[in-house]
Amino acid sequence: MYVKTDRPGVTYGCNNVEGAAEELLKWTKRGPKWKKAVETCMAAMEAEVPTQDARRAFEAAAKEEKMFLTPV
Numbered sequence: 001m002y003v004k005t006d007r008p009g010v011t012y013g014c015n016n017v018e019g020a021a022e023e024l025l026k027w028t029k030r031g032p033k034w035k036k037a038v039e040t041c042m043a044a045m046e047a048e049v050p051t052q053d054a055r056r057a058f059e060a061a062a063k064e065e066k067m068f069l070t071p072v
Helices: 017-026 032-045 051-064
Strands: 002-004 011-013
Touching (some): 017 032, 017 051
16 A cells, blocks of 8 residues: 655555554654554564554554555
């Protein structure tokens, strides 16, 4: 999935849990879904939850923070 970045006109194509976790830490807005996404990504990296759970949490956080870019 693609999300906005802090650089104008630059998007980030996230395709793995590690990248999602790194991108989350760059965000300045950090709501409740952001916190859940960080926790879920960390758990997925430890193989405690399926990576699909991390993807859903990351997408929810991106939508909450208006970082999500709808696929074209």
